[in-house]
Amino acid sequence: MTSADISLPKHYLNHDYSLRSWLTTIDHKRIAWLYLVSITAFFFFGGAAATLIRLELATPAGDVVQTETYNRLFSLHGIAMVWFFLIPSIPATLGNFLIPMMIGARDVAFPRLNLLSWYLYVIGGLFTLAMAIAGGVDTGWTFYTPFSSLFANGQVVLAVVGVIIAGFSSILTGLNFIVTIHKMRAPGLYWTRLPLFVWANYATAIIMVLATPVLAITLLLIALERIFGIGIFDPKAGGDPVLFQHLFWFYSHPAVYIMILPGMGVVSEIITCFARKRIFGYDGMAFALLAIALIGFLVWGHHLFVAGESVYAGVIFSLLSFMVAVPSGIKVFNWAATLYKGSVSLSPISTTSWWAAW
Amino acid sequence: MAGTDAVSDTPLLPQASTLAERVDALFFTLVGVDVLMVLVLSGLIIGFAVYYRRSARVNRTTNVPETKTEIIWSLGLLTIFLAIFVWAAHLYVTEENPPRNALEIHAIGKQWMWKFEHRNGQREINELHVPLGLPVKVVLATQDVIHSFFVPAFRAKQDVVPGRYRTVWFTPSRIGRYHLFCAEYCGLDHSRMRGQVIVMEPAEYEAWLAGDSGAESLPVQGEKLFSSLGCIICHGAGSKVAAPSLAGIFGKPVPLTGGQTVVADETYIRDSILMPEEQVVSGYEPIMPSFVGRVDQSDLTKLIAYIKSLSREEARP
Numbered sequence: 001m002t003s004a005d006i007s008l009p010k011h012y013l014n015h016d017y018s019l020r021s022w023l024t025t026i027d028h029k030r031i032a033w034l035y036l037v038s039i040t041a042f043f044f045f046g047g048a049a050a051t052l053i054r055l056e057l058a059t060p061a062g063d064v065v066q067t068e069t070y071n072r073l074f075s076l077h078g079i080a081m082v083w084f085f086l087i088p089s090i091p092a093t094l095g096n097f098l099i100p101m102m103i104g105a106r107d108v109a110f111p112r113l114n115l116l117s118w119y120l121y122v123i124g125g126l127f128t129l130a131m132a133i134a135g136g137v138d139t140g141w142t143f144y145t146p147f148s149s150l151f152a153n154g155q156v157v158l159a160v161v162g163v164i165i166a167g168f169s170s171i172l173t174g175l176n177f178i179v180t181i182h183k184m185r186a187p188g189l190y191w192t193r194l195p196l197f198v199w200a201n202y203a204t205a206i207i208m209v210l211a212t213p214v215l216a217i218t219l220l221l222i223a224l225e226r227i228f229g230i231g232i233f234d235p236k237a238g239g240d241p242v243l244f245q246h247l248f249w250f251y252s253h254p255a256v257y258i259m260i261l262p263g264m265g266v267v268s269e270i271i272t273c274f275a276r277k278r279i280f281g282y283d284g285m286a287f288a289l290l291a292i293a294l295i296g297f298l299v300w301g302h303h304l305f306v307a308g309e310s311v312y313a314g315v316i317f318s319l320l321s322f323m324v325a326v327p328s329g330i331k332v333f334n335w336a337a338t339l340y341k342g343s344v345s346l347s348p349i350s351t352t353s354w355w356a357a358w
Numbered sequence: 359m360a361g362t363d364a365v366s367d368t369p370l371l372p373q374a375s376t377l378a379e380r381v382d383a384l385f386f387t388l389v390g391v392d393v394l395m396v397l398v399l400s401g402l403i404i405g406f407a408v409y410y411r412r413s414a415r416v417n418r419t420t421n422v423p424e425t426k427t428e429i430i431w432s433l434g435l436l437t438i439f440l441a442i443f444v445w446a447a448h449l450y451v452t453e454e455n456p457p458r459n460a461l462e463i464h465a466i467g468k469q470w471m472w473k474f475e476h477r478n479g480q481r482e483i484n485e486l487h488v489p490l491g492l493p494v495k496v497v498l499a500t501q502d503v504i505h506s507f508f509v510p511a512f513r514a515k516q517d518v519v520p521g522r523y524r525t526v527w528f529t530p531s532r533i534g535r536y537h538l539f540c541a542e543y544c545g546l547d548h549s550r551m552r553g554q555v556i557v558m559e560p561a562e563y564e565a566w567l568a569g570d571s572g573a574e575s576l577p578v579q580g581e582k583l584f585s586s587l588g589c590i591i592c593h594g595a596g597s598k599v600a601a602p603s604l605a606g607i608f609g610k611p612v613p614l615t616g617g618q619t620v621v622a623d624e625t626y627i628r629d630s631i632l633m634p635e636e637q638v639v640s641g642y643e644p645i646m647p648s649f650v651g652r653v654d655q656s657d658l659t660k661l662i663a664y665i666k667s668l669s670r671e672e673a674r675p
Contacts (some may be wrong), residue, residue: 067547067549069542071545071546071548073395090468090589138542138546140544144503144504144542144543145376145502146503146520146542147360147504147545150503151469151502151503151545152545165450186406217653220408235519235520235521235522236520236521236632238633238636238648241504241520241521242518242519252366268474275410276412280422280424281424281427281428283425284424284425284428287531305450306506306515306516306517307504307517307519308517308522309525311450311451311455313448313452314454315447315450315451318443318446318447318450319443319447322439322440322442322443323439325435325439326432326435326436326439329431329432329435330428330431330432330435332399333431334428335403336399336402336403336406337402337422337427339402339403339406339407339410340406340410340420340422341417341418341419341420342406342410342418343409343410343412343418344406344410344411344412345411345412346411346412356481
């Protein structure tokens with residue numbers, strides 16, 4: 001036993017066990033682990049808030065928590081789960097771990113930037129923890145104005161600063177993926193041969209880089225409005241509260257695709273692997289990922305159907321929302337078709353991925 | 359919810375407006391299509407997985423034209439989606455355009471209650487009486503944050519945005535009491551910001567409306583404010599100050615300095631009272647002071663009702 005330990009070959013996990021080596025690592029696999037651990041911590045943090053919400057809802061009366069705490073709990077749950085679990089979940093863990101290996105690169109294009117991205121995530125998370133300890137916010141995760149900017153009395157500024165910082169983590173990860181996938185593919189690995197998981201993360205990275213800055217600007221405006229009363233969203237000062245919703249959903253709808261596209265990539269890989277077959281319609285699948293990412297930018301108005309956008313805007317956004325469902329439909333049909341004439345393993349992993357496809 | 363005031367509770371959501379059936383028809387069609395898709399897909403997935411399981415000795419040679427197949431089901435999906443879109447968009451446009459003859463009721467949302475004012479000044483809080491079978495248009499305003507007027511039994515929902523007037527309309531089709539909710543999170547007691555909509559026979563509604571309100575009608579109250587606030591000094595007939603006359607302007611296009619034109623709706627009149635320097639009528643100087651802090655949302659409703667009544671008188675021969 002002991003002699004076997006000594007003879008183990010050194011790899012990324014066992015070459016150095018010190019905490020310092022983990023916190024200063026620029027190895028994409030180790031950074032993926034750092035993310036996995038911290039994202040899991042936030043998942044349980046957000047989950048604890050959800051547990052309290054469900055306990056409170058067991059009876060109509062306010063017996064576990066009162067109204068105010070309840071409102072703060074669901075806001076905390078939303079903020080933790082959206083920005084500290086769902087958004088980074090697959091790209092920052094599986095993406096960081098697998099993309100360089102799948103394309104035959106030694107690491108991502110900017111390893112130090114990758115580590116910085118994790119630190120930003122942690123700092124953003126610490127702001128969110130500080131916000132919760134200092135009393136939380138009761139704005140909901142959507143921070144709708146003018147409630148968040150003029151009426152809410154919680155730690156709104158701390159909360160939005162935390163999300164802005166975590167947003168930069170997302171931008172840096174996206175930037176890293178785009179450059180890595182463009183410039184570091186092994187010779188002969190053309191775009192038309194790229195694994196679908198890499199395509200999925202590429203499409204996700206584009207959304208991260210293009211949409212997240214809009215969120216940062218929007219939340220910064222809320223902080224400025226609260227501190228200096230600049231009046232962007234305050235109707236009494238000539239501002240427009242609905243403008244906030246447009247800006248917010250310009251990020252937050254594409255953010256839905258940040259959450260789901262990497263998952264679609266995972267499902268594509270698992271189904272093909274356990275059916276021992278090429279994916280059905282590879283070109284269509286890669287095209288559908290990009291189409292979802294692109295059209296996903298043009299559907300934010302379907303969150304504002306009754307919020308006061310014009311009827312024309314409502315109808316156009318509705319049409320575009322139906323359009324984005326077409327590539328999503330292609331993907332699901334192609335997954336089913338991949339099983340056709342396959343050699344299908346009935347293992348738990350593959351059955352789970354069919355459920356995901358379903 | 360015990361006692362005689364019980365809100366109509368049926369196993370399914372009651373259909374209490376003329377639009378409810380149309381909304382439900384679309385909704386249940388969509389649910390039906392979804393169920394069908396789920397059955398087809400799960401059938402395919404489970405069927406293929408079992409038939410082509412690794413241990414099965416089956417023919418696995420395939421020459422399916424992949425691109426052609428994809429194009430076929432993409433076009434199929436597109437056709438289904440476009441059909442649903444046309445149906446849904448048609449309904450949406452109907453929902454967004456109130457009939458011209460609709461009975462008008464003013465509503466103000468504030469943290470955390472709904473206040474209603476009927477045409478003759480009758481007011482109520484967290485209860486809204488409406489007549490059966492007549493189209494009702496609720497003009498919505500809010501005093502603080504965004505609220506949302508939501509009557510599930512009518513399938514009617516509209517957000518109320520500070521600084522703007524919004525309308526929602528419905529034609530009640532069933533006598534009864536129905537839930538009214540605020541459907542946009544609005545702070546501490548949002549979950550308690552709810553009320554009832556009471557649908558009555560038109561005759562009963564008239565009797566209720568005439569009952570001991572003791573209040574003057576909205577336009578009359580507005581006219582008094584028009585004097586007491588001093589609006590009449592400049593905007594009154596025969597005034598020496600160069601201010602536009604307000605008779606008959608409601609609903610009409612107004613030319614502005616700078617060349618644009620706006621329709622003088624509720625929002626424009628409100629903005630002109632609170633921010634008079636913003637949209638100045640062409641040919642006039644921006645001399646009007648702002649009334650921010652001197653009028654509240656309720657006063658604005660009265661003033662607007664008065665200015666509207668001026669147009670009605672104008673319109674009559």
